[in-house]
Amino acid sequence: MTPPATPARRRFLISALSACVTAGITAPLVACATSTFPFIPDHYTFSQKQVQEAVQRKFPYQRTVSQVFDVALANPVVGLLPDTNRVSVRLDARLASPFLQQPVNGVFTLSSQLEYDAPSRSVVLRAPNVDNVSVDGNAQAYTQQINAAAAVLATQLLTNYPVYTFKPEQLQFAGVNYEPGTITVLTNGIRVQIVEK
Incomplete structure (x- = not known):
């Protein structure tokens, strides 16, 4: 028996x-x-398209920086950088300033690492860097100031910005809680390890 x-x-x-x-x-x-x-999956993978859609919601964005530059940012394009385990964001920029004879166009390219934020259950952008700033015409004389403005905007815009939020049911099963672990940027998506809490 x-x-x-x-x-x-x-x-x-x-x-x-x-x-x-x-x-x-x-x-x-x-x-x-x-x-x-x-x-129970040992990982979740979300696509570049999902990250693109999340970042897209933040734009267009307009801000005056240091009371010198009026900057308008639009048309974000998300890229995946598996070699450095980072995500890039390319932005069209339009700058106006009393120092410039007329508004100029440019391109800002930023990159960021990814981390898991437990209170919001989200994968967020952390420590964004300005990788490249390209501007047209006579604005090139003010490249240093424009780079500084871009760095301020990158911090304001992207630090802690969520690119994927887990639903509660994705992190719980049969009374056991799970949480994201290692985050790996792949060529076609972002892989998040799921481990028991």
Whole structure:
């Protein structure tokens, strides 16, 4: 005769079986009642397109920097930089200033690392850098000041900006809490490791 299951084990098995039914999994229930759950992913991968859509919501953006430059930013294009494990954002810029005879166009290219922010359950941009600033015409004489303005904007715009937010159910199963671990930038997306909390 099989000894009766302890109350704790019985609750665990009921939770596991309920989760199987809720998830609509058609595998035999015996497979669901094991101590490891093969259908819990060990990672999530979200696409460059998802990051693009998240960043796109921030633009167009306009700001006066140091009371000298009026800067308008638009048309962000997100790139993935697997070699440095960073994300890039290329922006069209339009600058106006009393120092310039007329507004000029340019391009700012920024890059940022990614980190997980637990309170918001989001993968966010951290420590953005200005990688390149290119401006037209006579604005080149003010490249140093424009670079400084771009650095201020990068910090204001992108620091802690969420590019992907996990739903609560993505980080919990059968009463066990999970959390993102290592974040890896790939050529076609961003892979986030999922580990038990």
